[in-house]
Amino acid sequence: MNIPGKNIRNLLIPVSWIYGAATGVRNFLFDRGIIKSQEFPIPIICVGNLTVGGTGKTPHVEYILGIIGNKAETAVVSRGYRRKTKGMIIATPQSSADEIGDEPFQIKTRFSEVRLVADANRIEAIEYLLQKEIKPAVNAIVLDDAFQHRYVKAGMNIMLSDYSRPVYDDRLLPAGLLRESFSQRRRANVVIVTKCPANLSVEERKSISKKLSLLPHQQLFFSTMVYGTPYNIFTQEEKPMRELAENKRRIVAMAGIANPAPFFNEIEKYGCPVVRKPFPDHHNFSKEDLEGFKAFVSSPDTAIITTEKDAARLQSFKKLWNEEQKARIYALPIKVEFLFGEKDKFNKIISNYVGQNK
Numbered sequence: 032m033n034i035p036g037k038n039i040r041n042l043l044i045p046v047s048w049i050y051g052a053a054t055g056v057r058n059f060l061f062d063r064g065i066i067k068s069q070e071f072p073i074p075i076i077c078v079g080n081l082t083v084g085g086t087g088k089t090p091h092v093e094y095i096l097g098i099i100g101n102k103a104e105t106a107v108v109s110r111g112y113r114r115k116t117k118g119m120i121i122a123t124p125q126s127s128a129d130e131i132g133d134e135p136f137q138i139k140t141r142f143s144e145v146r147l148v149a150d151a152n153r154i155e156a157i158e159y160l161l162q163k164e165i166k167p168a169v170n171a172i173v174l175d176d177a178f179q180h181r182y183v184k185a186g187m188n189i190m191l192s193d194y195s196r197p198v199y200d201d202r203l204l205p206a207g208l209l210r211e212s213f214s215q216r217r218r219a220n221v222v223i224v225t226k227c228p229a230n231l232s233v234e235e236r237k238s239i240s241k242k243l244s245l246l247p248h249q250q251l252f253f254s255t256m257v258y259g260t261p262y263n264i265f266t267q268e269e270k271p272m273r274e275l276a277e278n279k280r281r282i283v284a285m286a287g288i289a290n291p292a293p294f295f296n297e298i299e300k301y302g303c304p305v306v307r308k309p310f311p312d313h314h315n316f317s318k319e320d321l322e323g324f325k326a327f328v329s330s331p332d333t334a335i336i337t338t339e340k341d342a343a344r345l346q347s348f349k350k351l352w353n354e355e356q357k358a359r360i361y362a363l364p365i366k367v368e369f370l371f372g373e374k375d376k377f378n379k380i381i382s383n384y385v386g387q388n389k
Contacts, residue, residue: 043206051203054211061181068184069154071161074171074388076381077185079178081198081215082208085289085312086191087225087256087367089134089340092175093141094367095189098381101142104167108156109135109175111149113313119156122147133313133343134175140343153183170389178218179210187384190219192243194227194253195290199242216243221250221380226293229255231370252369252377258297259364264342265349265357275334275361276303283327285337287314287344294363298336310341321348328352328359335360 060066076095080086092107099105111120111132120131124143128136131149139147146169150156153174160169174183178190192198198216201207216222224239231253240251262269276282284298287310299305306327310320324345327333337345342362349357369377 040202040206044202047203047206050205051212054203058181058211058215066181068181070184071157071172073161073169074187074385075157075174075183075185076172076187076189076384077174077177077180077183078189078191079174079176079180080191080193081178081210081213082193082196082201083204083210084193084196084208086193087254088176088191089137090256090365090367091189091191091223091225091254092173093138095173095381096138096142096145098378099171099173099385101144103144103146104170105142105144106146106148106160106169106172107135107138107142107175108148108150108153108160108172108177109138110151110153111135112176113315114149116149119148119150119152119159121159122149127347128343129347133340136343137339138175153177153180157183171385186388187221187381188219189221189223190216191223191225193290194224194231194239197224197239197242199244217246217249219249221252221377223252223254225254225256225367226290227253227255227370229257229368229370231255233371236371250377250380252373253371254367254369256293256365257368259366261336261361261363263358264337264346264360264362270361272298272301272363275336276301279303281306281330281333283308283324283333283335285324285335285341286310287341288312288338291338294338297363313340314344316344316348321351324360325352325356328356331355331359333359336363338362339364 078088078092114132115129122131122139135147135149148156174185198213201209203209245251260269260271281304282298283306284295285308286294289312291309295307328335339362
């Protein structure tokens with residue numbers, strides 16, 4: 032996510048005041064019940080944030096699905112950001128990233144049994160999932176990136192905050208990255224500070240907790256991202272990073288995500304020549320981009336390593352490459368780990384909420 036320079040941000044502050052007033056009025060109307068929020072008779076977990084840009088929503092949604100279970104009784108509702116379709120799309124094993132969005136595609140690929148609906152109208156999507164004709168009946172729903180979608184009243188709101196871009200030091204759009212006021216953190220049942228260093232100290236944990244100034248009933252957790260073993264995006268065959276980097280093989284590190292620096296840094300740790308290829312978040316690859324990738328993987332001494340989100344979009348162009356070229360394109364997976372030994376505590380909060388509200 033590109034952030035304007037300091038001078039430009041200062042010039043934009045008056046616009047942020049207007050934006051803040053508009054979002055403040057909107058939240059006031061929801062708080063007073065003048066604009067209605069709809070409740071549903073099953074557990075609904077909302078995962079979102081206060082900012083634009085990446086806070087690790089998709090890996091945290093996947094983590095929560097890992098607790099609830101990869102089964103047809105579980106559903107995910109996402110608007111399917113940057114998809115090329117309109118209206119409600121019911122994901123199937125044949126759905127592409129163009130149809131449902133790159134992040135929903137990633138989720139559906141990993142959790143194939145979970146029902147996934149792409150629809151900007153979350154109420155419509157939930158009503159579809161709760162139809163009597165849907166068998167087996169859905170008994171838990173995860174809303175992806177819906178913290179601002181207050182038309183649905185979720186039973187549990189999980190707010191994510193990027194460690195490197197703390198919400199308490201940010202400004203409202205467009206001078207900053209906040210979608211709404213920092214005060215709206217009060218709506219969260221759980222706050223997770225994401226993408227923390229694995230060695231985050233107890234002292235810094237206390238400092239962040241103090242600055243967030245949460246209410247007594249709100250639970251605070253800290254998580255980090257752990258990189259897994261690269262796998263070929265077409266065959267799913269795994270190959271250790273050290274093996275990909277051996278003999279000083281050139282790696283083209285390609286990422287169209289909000290903050291690609293950690294991804295690049297992880298690959299560069301292995302000492303091989305690395306070509307950084309950053310793109311905007313959710314970038315739609317052009318013909319020129321794809322021809323450039325094809326040129327890279329035409330060399331047996333080069334491999335492309337990309338993020339899982341970008342891999343979702345690249346799979347739509349599999350006919351452009353021959354088998355040898357496909358064999359040189361890998362994704363580097365990530366997963367969430369909770370710090371300070373609080374994994375079981377978080378898992379219990381999720382499982383208890385779902386179990387007690389079915």
